[in-house]
Amino acid sequence: xxxxxxxxxxxxxxxxxxxxxxxxxxxxxxxxxxxxxxxxxxxxxxxxxxxxxxxxxxxxxxxxxxxxxxxxxxxxxxxxxxxxxxxxxxxxxxxxxxxxxxxxxxxxxxxxxxxxxxxxxxxxxxxxxxxxxxxxxxxxxxxxxxxxxxxxxxxxxxxxxxxxxxxxxxxxxxxxxxxxxxxxxxxxxxxxxxxxxxxxxxxxxxxxxxxxxxxxxxxxxxxxxxxxxxxxxxxxxxxxxxxxxxxxxxxxxxxxxxxxxxxxxxxxxxxxxxxxxxxxxxxxxxxxxxxxxxxxxxxxxxxxxxxxxxxxxxxxxxxxxxxxxxxxxxxxxxxxxxxxxxxxxxxxxxxxxxxxxxxxxxxxxxxxxxxxxxxxxxxxxxxxxxxxxxxxxxxxxxxxxxxxxxxxxx
Numbered sequence: 188x189x190x191x192x193x194x195x196x197x198x199x200x201x202x203x204x205x206x207x208x209x210x211x212x213x214x215x216x217x218x219x220x221x222x223x224x225x226x227x228x229x230x231x232x233x234x235x236x237x238x239x240x241x242x243x244x245x246x247x248x249x250x251x252x253x254x255x256x257x258x259x260x261x262x263x264x265x266x267x268x269x270x271x272x273x274x275x276x277x278x279x280x281x282x283x284x285x286x287x288x289x290x291x292x293x294x295x296x297x298x299x300x301x302x303x304x305x306x307x308x309x310x311x312x313x314x315x316x317x318x319x320x321x322x323x324x325x326x327x328x329x330x331x332x333x334x335x336x337x338x339x340x341x342x343x344x345x346x347x348x349x350x351x352x353x354x355x356x357x358x359x360x361x362x363x364x365x366x367x368x369x370x371x372x373x374x375x376x377x378x379x380x381x382x383x384x385x386x387x388x389x390x391x392x393x394x395x396x397x398x399x400x401x402x403x404x405x406x407x408x409x410x411x412x413x414x415x416x417x418x419x420x421x422x423x424x425x426x427x428x429x430x431x432x433x434x435x436x437x438x439x440x441x442x443x444x445x446x447x448x449x450x451x452x453x454x455x456x457x458x459x460x461x462x463x464x465x466x467x468x469x470x471x472x473x474x475x476x477x478x479x480x481x482x483x484x485x486x487x488x489x490x491x492x493x494x495x496x497x498x499x500x501x502x503x504x505x506x507x508x509x510x511x512x513x514x515x516x517x518x519x520x521x522x523x524x525x526x527x528x529x530x531x532x533x534x535x536x537x538x539x540x541x542x543x544x545x546x547x548x549x550x551x552x553x554x555x556x557x558x559x560x561x562x563x564x565x566x567x568x569x570x571x572x573x574x575x576x577x578x579x580x581x582x583x584x585x586x587x588x589x590x591x592x593x594x595x596x597x
Contacts, residue, residue, distance in 0.1 A: 240280025240499035245309070245480045246435030248340075248376050248407055252283040252309050254474055255499045256437065258483035259286035259293040265487050266296070273300035275489045277307060279496035283481050285410075285437070286333075287313035287344055288325060294332035302334055310335065311408075311437075313344030313380060314365070316351050322364035326373050340408055341365060341374035345382045352396050355379065362405055378408035380439070383419070392528050394424060401428050408435035413479075414443040415454055415472045415517070416549045416558065418542065420527055422518075426478040438473040438482040442466060443549075446561065452554030457516045461505065467498045474502050475514045523548035524584055524591075531588050534578040538568055540592055547595045566596050 241254040257276045262269045273284075273296070284301070286293045294312065301308065310333065318325040326341060343355050343365065355361045365377050379400055381393075391399075400406060409429060412419050429436050442448050447469035451458070458468045466484075473482045484495040505513070525544040532540070543565055549558035569592055578588040 239503060240282075240496065241474075241503040242282075243480045244435075245283075246408060246429070247433045248435055250309060250339075252435075252481050253281045253499060254481060254502055255279075255281055255470065255496055256283035256285055256481040256483045257281050258439070258485040259284065259297055260290045261485035261487040262293045262296045263291040266292070268488050269296035270300040272486050272489050272492050273297060275492040276486055276496060277304070279492065280499060281496060282308045283311070283437075284308050285311045285483050287315070287342075288318070288329055289313070289315050289344065294329055298332050298334040305335060309339045311340035311342065311378070312338055313342040314361070315344045316346075316354055316361070319354050319361040319364070322361060323368055323371075323373070326368050330373070337372060338374040340376045340378050341368065342378040342380045342408075342410060344380055346379050346396070346400070347382055347393075349391065349396070352400075356400075356403070366405075376407040377405070378410060378435075378437075379406050380410035380437075381412060382439070383412055392530065394420075394528070397425060398428060401425070401432055401434060404432065406434065408437060408480075410437040410439055410483075412440040413438045413473045414441050415447060415451060415469060415553070416443040416545060416555065417522055418443065418527060418545045420522075422476060426476055430478040435480045436478055438479055441473050441482050441484070442469045443558075444561075446549070446555065446557045450555050450557040452549070452556070453520065454517065454553065457513060457520075461501055461513075462498075464494060466495065467501070470495065470498050471502065472517065474498070475510045475517075477507075477510075520553065523552065524586070526583060528583060530581045530583065531575065531578040534576045534581070535588065536572060536575070538565060538572060538592065540578075540588060543569070543592055543595055562595060569593060570596055 242251040243254055244250070245252045257273065262272070265272070284297060286297055288294065301310075312326075312329045312333065314322050314325045326338065329338065330336065343351075343361055346352055346355055353360075362377075365374070368374055369377060381397065397409070397411070401409065409425075411421055411425060413421050426436065448466050451465045451468040454468060454472070455465075458471055462468045462471060470482050470484060473479050484491075486492045486495060523544055525541055525548075527541040527545060529541055543562045546558040546562040549555040550562075572589060575589045579586065582588055
């Protein structure tokens, strides 16, 4: 898919736009034009960080952020290590910090860890849809917990269904309130995040809703799920469109809900010479695509931060040409026949067809055995089902949908 992969660089001029974002003085003193950039054909501009962390442009914000971002959702797992884990990530060159009001005590732990270091990082948090009428209050609570005066990036958190889309985009809706917060200086940039792409509803697929949000040009950054298992096929439409519109792309759930933390199956044959753990392989997949600005890693311990942040150095030393080759090799493995569009969902009696077929494909095509429980739990429900009514009519591949799903459990 050459046209989907390529992201052109609009300029080869050396420009660093940090706004308020700075590195420690010792870091900045070492910057030279010879060590910062290399321009590679068909890959665009890459930022070379003396701390061995690759930096990438975050879309139209023009800020340079670390290829590996700190995902704050897991800070609650080891509270005694929370502050030290954040500090460890910063030592490795991470400058993108992601959290949310809904992540337990994450904002509080980050507030403790980041005091006195505000100019070293780009800070993103989120407003949940159940706070859509209280956007300013939610942001002010986050500011107090994080102990900062403003947020760099504020997301609408988890636009996962048609109702959320309506709340976000209606007149005087959530987007309007986020824009007002930006006008008041509470945040600099606005984004929208997706935890997953729920099936077809309200006459739209989730991908179609995402495309509509991107084309609205109302957002600076999108946060999307992306993984080797490819439940969400963002590389087909979303990533090229985001690149065209100069949106920052932040990836969440790179391990497909934890499945890829211990097993990446046959992808070890492709990525194995560059990684030491399956987790690193899961992160590396998304970073191979030049439209991706940052991949979030949920770090709960210092050891975990060491393991995941090491990938920033690994990706830094893979040439643009080699990245393209690795990407093409992964794509050549192929995927199953289901396009994951979700159009059959209203007719499948709450049986998650696309998840079942995708996880089955992960096991039997990719050799990722850890995905097996994710479809086996639906065995009785599928075998007891007699019909999916009109599912076959709406399937763009023309499948007998129920028959295809039952093949999984033969």
